[in-house]
Amino acid sequence: MEPLTFDYDYLHLRLEHGVFELFGFGRSELRVPLRWLGALVHYKKPDRPGELFIGTVRDPGAALYGTDRAAFRYSTSPSFRVPPGDEPLFRAYFTEVAALADRRVV
Template sequence: MDPLTFDYENLHLRVDQGVFELFDAGRSELRVPLRWLGALVHYKKTGKPGELFIGTVRDPDAPLYGTDPAAFRYSTSPAFRVPPADEPLFRAYFTEVARLADRRAV
């Protein structure tokens, strides 16, 4: 099976053989097994760009995408914002990642 990738601005996300990797502007930022992966685009204000959080969750039964911020054990946020119109792109990618990991997305 080929790696599942997603590119957005300077960000490159990749899943291969049960491992998620995040690269920001060519630098490796995070590498984590899918069973511990959590991701969320968090919006503080309606209509304003949100912030992408990706990291590890305390409970592997937590949703892979749409994770409650309190569920994270560790998270990193690449240095860019996600406009509300682009959130469905992230949701589609992480929903497919959740399917590969036999986990759910909310």
């Protein structure tokens, strides 16, 4: 099976063999088993770009995407903003990832 990848700006996301990796600016920033993965694009104001958080969740039964910020055990943000119009791109990718992990999205 080919890796499931997503590229956005200087960000490269990759899922292969049950391991999710986040690459930013040419280096690996996060590597986590799929069952602990959590992701969220958090918007403080609806008309402003949001911040992407990717990390590990405390409870593997938590939503994989749309994870509540309080559910994270550890998270990283690759230091760029996601415009509201681009959030569906992230949702589509993480929906595919969640299906492979038998987990849900919010």
